[in-house]
Amino acid sequence: MSVSKRFLQPALRKAALALCVPLLLAAAAPAFAQTAASAADAPGAAPVRAGVEAWFKGRYKVDELRRTPIPGIWEVRIGKDLIYVDDKGQHAFVEGNLVDMRSNRNLTRERTDELLTIDFSTLPLGIAIKQVIGNGKRTMAVFEDPNCGYCRKMRQDMVGLKDVTIYTFVIPILSADSEVKAKKALCADDKGRAWSDMMLQGKVPGNAGSCETPLVKLKELAQKLGVSATPTTFFQNGRRLQGYVPAAQFERLLEENSKS
The missing domain is CATH 3.10.450.70 (Disulphide bond isomerase, DsbC/G, N-terminal)
Incomplete structure (x- = not known):
């Protein structure tokens, strides 16, 4: 705040x-x-x-x-x-x-x-969920909570994106239930599909969510970057977008901020 x-x-x-x-x-x-x-x-x-x-x-x-x-x-x-x-x-x-x-x-x-604005190259992408659409030439990172309604709406819009690599940093900040769902997604064999199914269709993975996860590191990263609300997006030039914007506007911002 x-x-x-x-x-x-x-x-x-x-x-x-x-x-x-x-x-x-x-x-x-x-x-x-x-x-x-x-x-x-x-x-x-x-x-x-x-x-x-x-x-x-x-x-x-x-x-x-x-x-x-x-x-x-x-x-x-x-x-x-x-x-x-x-x-x-x-x-x-x-x-x-x-x-x-x-x-x-x-x-x-x-x-x-x-x-x-951040230095995108310093993001610890290894603890994010990676999804590649098309040739993946455009890159973005997004911080999401599994119970975030606007995150789910944004995910629906992302289905229409082309040629983008999406790194999702899961930060369960809305409720205790968020942490349970986050652990289940991060413990899934196919994390990208598990996250998409949960955000788009409400399908929570059936595993116990008992594996070792990077949630502590994810929360520390969010705090370091001042991310306190979801969704928060970072484009590959480091520019930050807080909150949801309509699909056409997001596509325009993604394209503008993906140019070198």
């Missing part, structure tokens, strides 16, 4: 949104990447960090401080969450997006996408 959802009280949420409005209406300067270099070491960072850390009272760690295109406003990164704070460390807005109104670029979304 994000910092904004866990930390803000309703009154603070209201104040944060109120502050967001005039900031978004301000004329944004050049692109974020061009103005944010080495912000943590720039003069003026100390009071921002001190103010935010005092506000958090030790609940969260400030990982990075960067200047935004708006004079006097800083981006504060807590893990993969972003908030914006004034240069005196006295006011913040936590829910909202920073937009360059000239180019219509959502700078908050661009920065968040950057933070959520």
